Amino acid sequence: GAGVSQSPSNKVTEKGKDVELRCDPISGHTALYWYRQSLGQGLEFLIYFQGNSAPDKSGLPSDRFSAERTGGSVSTLTIQRTQQEDSAVYLCASSLVSRSSGNTIYFGEGSWLTVV
Amino acid sequence: DQQVKQNSPSLSVQEGRISILNCDYTNSMFDYFLWYKKYPAEGPTFLISISSIKDKNEDGRFTVFLNKSAKHLSLHIVPSQPGDSAVYFCAASAWGAQKLVFGQGTRLTINP
Numbered sequence A: 001g002a003g004v005s006q007s008p009s010n011k012v013t014e015k016g017k018d019v020e021l022r023c024d025p026i027s028g029h030t031a032l033y034w035y036r037q038s039l040g041q042g043l044e045f046l047i048y049f050q051g052n053s054a055p056d057k058s059g060l061p062s063d064r065f066s067a068e069r070t071g072g073s074v075s076t077l078t079i080q081r082t083q084q085e086d087s088a089v090y091l092c093a094s095s096l097v098s099r100s101s102g103n104t105i106y107f108g109e110g111s112w113l114t115v116v
Numbered sequence B: 001d002q003q004v005k006q007n008s009p010s011l012s013v014q015e016g017r018i019s020i021l022n023c024d025y026t027n028s029m030f031d032y033f034l035w036y037k038k039y040p041a042e043g044p045t046f047l048i049s050i051s052s053i054k055d056k057n058e059d060g061r062f063t064v065f066l067n068k069s070a071k072h073l074s075l076h077i078v079p080s081q082p083g084d085s086a087v088y089f090c091a092a093s094a095w096g097a098q099k100l101v102f103g104q105g106t107r108l109t110i111n112p
Helices: none
Strands: A005-007 A010-013 A019-024 A031-037 A044-050 A065-069 A075-079 A088-095 A111-115 B010-014 B019-025 B032-038 B045-051 B056-059 B062-067 B072-077 B086-093 B106-111
Touching: A005 A088, A010 A019, A019 A088, A019 A111, A031 A075, A044 A065, A044 A075, A075 A088, B010 B019, B019 B032, B019 B086, B019 B106, B032 B062, B045 B056, B045 B062, B045 B072, B072 B086
Parallel strands: A010 A111, B010 B106
Antiparallel strands: A005 A019, A019 A075, A031 A044, A031 A088, A065 A075, A088 A111, B019 B072, B032 B045, B032 B086, B056 B062, B062 B072, B086 B106
């Protein structure tokens, strides 16, 4: 498809289990982002990848959260030992970063995570 | 530290009238601003953007206004339509920078 693709679209997991969320960015986009939105909250930045540069992990809420991007394309967000407060929609986005223009990012449909 | 603020969590407007959504920011390094629209159970979709060299950008029924001295931007939708009912997020970044900082969102409801 032409857009950002995320899987699974919905995930229910038991507290304490690990989960992996996958993102396939728009073809040709060099930058990839993970955001999350908890119920009633805004969009919270988690992590950013750009080319071969070291990722910006400044938004990850704890060391239970990690992400990787393989081959400059697909990314996986991993949450270890999930807690109920991790329940949220996890949104992946991508963009074609240019130093001569503003950065418009395009989101996927999100992965809805519920920890019970 | 909320660098981008949308102080109205909700707004209700009659169909056909103008909807005005507001956003304030605190970081003077921000010079690129965007509005996104989000329907339930969907990801946010890009709506319109503006750079700091402009004070207005228009796209069909949507116009974004930027007041740099006041660190304020607004989105005008005219005329408002029922399909405009959604949550609207404003976002900001420094020119050529990477991550966007988002506001908390405003839920717009258009009443028939």
